[in-house]
Amino acid sequence: MSTHSADSGELLHQDDEIGREQEYVSMLYDRLDGMREQAARRLTEELRTTGGTLQARSQRDSAVGMYADQVEQFSAVENGLCFGRLDGDDGSRRYIGRIGIFDASGDYDPLLMDWRAPAARAFYLATAANPQGVRRRRHVRTRERKVTGLNDEVLDLNTASPTAHEELTGEASLLAALNAGRTGRMRDIVETIQAEQDRIIRADLPGVLVVQGGPGTGKTAVALHRAAYLLYTHRRELSSRGVLLVGPNATFLRYISQVLPALAETGVLLRTQADLFPGVSARRTEPAETAALKGRAVMTEVLAAAVRDRQWVPDEPLEIELPQREILRLDPDVVREARERARRSGRAHNLARALFDIEIIHALAAQIAERIGADPLGGENLLSEADRAEIRRELREDPQVRAALDELWPVLTPQRLLADLFASPERIATAAPMLTDAERAALHREPGGWTPADVPLLDEAAELLGEDERAAVARRERIRALEREYAEGVLEIWRGSRSIDVEDEADGGEILGVADLLDADRLSERQEESERLTTAQRAAADRSWAFGHVIVDEAQELSPMGWRLLMRRCPSRSMTIVGDVAQTGALAGTPSWAEALEPYVAQRWRLEQLTVSYRTPAEIMAVAAHVLAEIDPDLRPPRSVRSSGVPPWDRTVDAERLAAELVVATTREAASLDDGRLGVIVPAGRVDELGAAVTAALPEAAVGEQPELENRVVVLTVGQAKGLEFDSVLVVDPDRIVAESPRGHSDLYVALTRATQRLGILRRTP
Numbered sequence: 001m002s003t004h005s006a007d008s009g010e011l012l013h014q015d016d017e018i019g020r021e022q023e024y025v026s027m028l029y030d031r032l033d034g035m036r037e038q039a040a041r042r043l044t045e046e047l048r049t050t051g052g053t054l055q056a057r058s059q060r061d062s063a064v065g066m067y068a069d070q071v072e073q074f075s076a077v078e079n080g081l082c083f084g085r086l087d088g089d090d091g092s093r094r095y096i097g098r099i100g101i102f103d104a105s106g107d108y109d110p111l112l113m114d115w116r117a118p119a120a121r122a123f124y125l126a127t128a129a130n131p132q133g134v135r136r137r138r139h140v141r142t143r144e145r146k147v148t149g150l151n152d153e154v155l156d157l158n159t160a161s162p163t164a165h166e167e168l169t170g171e172a173s174l175l176a177a178l179n180a181g182r183t184g185r186m187r188d189i190v191e192t193i194q195a196e197q198d199r200i201i202r203a204d205l206p207g208v209l210v211v212q213g214g215p216g217t218g219k220t221a222v223a224l225h226r227a228a229y230l231l232y233t234h235r236r237e238l239s240s241r242g243v244l245l246v247g248p249n250a251t252f253l254r255y256i257s258q259v260l261p262a263l264a265e266t267g268v269l270l271r272t273q274a275d276l277f278p279g280v281s282a283r284r285t286e287p288a289e290t291a292a293l294k295g296r297a298v299m300t301e302v303l304a305a306a307v308r309d310r311q312w313v314p315d316e317p318l319e320i321e322l323p324q325r326e327i328l329r330l331d332p333d334v335v336r337e338a339r340e341r342a343r344r345s346g347r348a349h350n351l352a353r354a355l356f357d358i359e360i361i362h363a364l365a366a367q368i369a370e371r372i373g374a375d376p377l378g379g380e381n382l383l384s385e386a387d388r389a390e391i392r393r394e395l396r397e398d399p400q401v402r403a404a405l406d407e408l409w410p411v412l413t414p415q416r417l418l419a420d421l422f423a424s425p426e427r428i429a430t431a432a433p434m435l436t437d438a439e440r441a442a443l444h445r446e447p448g449g450w451t452p453a454d455v456p457l458l459d460e461a462a463e464l465l466g467e468d469e470r471a472a473v474a475r476r477e478r479i480r481a482l483e484r485e486y487a488e489g490v491l492e493i494w495r496g497s498r499s500i501d502v503e504d505e506a507d508g509g510e511i512l513g514v515a516d517l518l519d520a521d522r523l524s525e526r527q528e529e530s531e532r533l534t535t536a537q538r539a540a541a542d543r544s545w546a547f548g549h550v551i552v553d554e555a556q557e558l559s560p561m562g563w564r565l566l567m568r569r570c571p572s573r574s575m576t577i578v579g580d581v582a583q584t585g586a587l588a589g590t591p592s593w594a595e596a597l598e599p600y601v602a603q604r605w606r607l608e609q610l611t612v613s614y615r616t617p618a619e620i621m622a623v624a625a626h627v628l629a630e631i632d633p634d635l636r637p638p639r640s641v642r643s644s645g646v647p648p649w650d651r652t653v654d655a656e657r658l659a660a661e662l663v664v665a666t667t668r669e670a671a672s673l674d675d676g677r678l679g680v681i682v683p684a685g686r687v688d689e690l691g692a693a694v695t696a697a698l699p700e701a702a703v704g705e706q707p708e709l710e711n712r713v714v715v716l717t718v719g720q721a722k723g724l725e726f727d728s729v730l731v732v733d734p735d736r737i738v739a740e741s742p743r744g745h746s747d748l749y750v751a752l753t754r755a756t757q758r759l760g761i762l763r764r765t766p
């Protein structure tokens with residue numbers, strides 16, 4: 001039987017009421033099907049048409065994009081399409097859902113209101129004390145297309161339930177969501193956004209907004225819903241420039257990857273810092289201290305000096321042999337003078353090379369002119385200006401001259417500059433006199449891949465060097481490759497839409513065999529002539545792309561060099577920065593928002609705080625609070641919204657029995673899960689050994705660089721667990737977690753606050 005509760009005691013005939021809502025919800029799904037069919041049909045029509053003028057083609061391309069997006073969007077909102085209803089004092093009734101649906105047959109009345117529309121806001125804000133014209137708020141629970149339950153709140157102070165928390169909206173639905181088993185993928189919270197979160201989600205677009213909040217206060221959820229809200233409210237502005245969301249690691253991005261699609265938004269580019277330099281995949285690892293050093297602002301000086309070091313002045317005259325064995329001498333003073341002029345231009349290194357060339361060629365041409373044009377009678381040089389120009393042209397094309405120029409002022413890619421610098425203790429010594437010997441030694445390494453901390457350095461180098469033609473060609477190549485990928489992606493969507501249509505056929509629907517009409521090659525061909533590529537894809541391929549809005553999650557982990565890179569991607573400084581300075585794990589991470597932001601926006605940023613932890617039950621937060629006090633006695637943990645009734649356990653075992661006891665504890669905890677997930681958080685230095693012990697006993701357990709979070713048991717380090725959550729968490733060897741890093745207490749605080757229900761701590765004797 002369906003469940004139904006009326007928080008404020010209003011009695012309803014449950015099944016009748018559910019039946020009535022089912023009728024309405026079914027009608028909405030019929031409309032959704034109709035809209036999807038129509039979009040698919042129009043997409044098919046656009047694709048059948050070929051040729052035409054350039055303008056017709058470009059109009060067609062944007063129509064193809066629009067209809068493909070619509071098909072995708074209408075499929076994405078399938079689950080939980082409608083989740084709420086507001087009954088007004090005036091007798092009005094509004095249904096709230098993931099997208100807006102209008103009655104196309106009548107007066108275009110809203111049948112379903114998009115949760116982001118201003119008129120839907122009361123669903124999140126109305127309280128008994130401030131009902132905002134709302135008499136009743138109803139949460140409609142559905143599974144697939146079936147209504148399974150209703151939760152009503154009557155917003156009347158006289159009838160409000162004395163047990164209801166005044167500050168929570170939709171308390172019953174909220175608690176049901178919080179107590180539900182985890183799946184290994186973050187879910188959206190669109191049905192139960194709380195007032196303090198709503199204020200942040202709907203904050204104005206311009207400016208830098210910092211959202212500080214303890215573990216589990218919904219910062220990530222808020223950041224994602226804000227992205228969806230901004231794209232809805234400022235669609236025109238943001239769809240052309242795009243929105244970038246930066247997260248701390250690839251596992252985290254996978255964890256959150258389904259939230260925006262379920263909100264029908266696919267245009268946000270999700271990236272880690274490691275992926276923010278197009279063409280570079282930074283998977284190499286390095287010691288945390290080296291990464292911290294590379295994150296320091298002093299690296300801007302080191303790189304600037306490294307570039308200057310490549311603008312070389314020889315100690316002795318440089319000899320250049322021309323074809324007729326003629327030898328030209330390039331005097332160090334001449335080179336120095338040319339270098340100064342090129343530097344004074346203020347251009348980036350690769351762009352200033354042209355000026356340097358002009359100066360050197362002039363000097364060499366003057367030598368030749370001197371020799372062959374000298375008037376034996378001692379008069380003026382006999383060469384005309386045309387003769388001199390010809391000499392200069394020949395010199396510019398001469399391989400020996402070019403080789404000399406390349407040696408004196410080489411055109412460099414950021415990768416070349418950095419690889420050469422790190423590979424050479426001499427170059428490091430010249431570029432980094434301000435660092436200690438130990439720091440310089442830490443920078444030295446053989447070429448072979450990039451680390452995440454290298455990425456902001458590559459970006460800085462790219463700024464200092466400027467883009468030369470090779471880089472521009474590489475960028476165009478990347479965009480072309482993406483266009484092919486995009487074509488394949490669109491085809492996938494059509495295939496998806498076809499399978500839906502095939503199902504529909506059983507009901508007498510029409511088959512829209514789009515994929516039968518076009519194959520990938522034909523589609524690629526079309527894309528060749530097409531300029532269309534999603535904004536996010538274009539932006540990903542272009543280092544100099546300026547995003548319309550940038551959202552940074554776990555922003556406390558960013559180093560000063562990381563901030564520089566992000567600020568470059570967002571010259572408008574329209575940003576949402578979410579994080580918790582108490583959870584900073586990276587050694588070069590942010591100890592204070594003011595310090596991190598000051599260089600870019602001075603005092604011009606707004607701070608919002610989230611104070612309620614939705615994830616962590618009070619019993620677990622009490623344990624974590626002790627660790628928080630170690631980080632900073634002035635910090636207060638967030639208030640837990642609920643208790644689980646399960647006290648955390650804490651056991652110490654003999655050091656040599658740790659792995660065996662861990663296996664026992666993991667097996668026991670895994671058995672006590674219903675359909676939820678267990679996270680086993682271990683010291684980074686022991687993840688291989690302890691992970692192997694657990695997987696030997698529980699083969700379903702995931703472990704590795706990017707462990708599969710959908711497995712029931714996942715063994716991972718604190719770095720990997722950042723931002724994630726599990727029903728049950730085992731924290732193993734907390735002393736070692738603390739000892740492993742100068743920010744060890746913050747790491748332990750993160751580890752202890754990952755559970756939604758149960759926490760166990762397994763210690764070892766010293």
Ligand SMILES: Nc1ncnc2c1ncn2[C@@H]1O[C@H](COP(=O)(O)OP(=O)(O)OP(=O)(O)O)[C@@H](O)[C@H]1O
Pocket residue numbers: 174177178187188189192193194197213214215216217218219220221222580583614615722723724725753
């Ligand atoms: N209004 C809400 N309704 C339902 N669930 C919510 C709500 N707010 C937060 N949650 C849930 O609480 C959990 C914690 O949210 P989230 O991961 O966004 O917190 P966080 O502040 O980013 O945490 P951390 O700093 O530890 O990474 C998630 O499961 C999220 O879905």
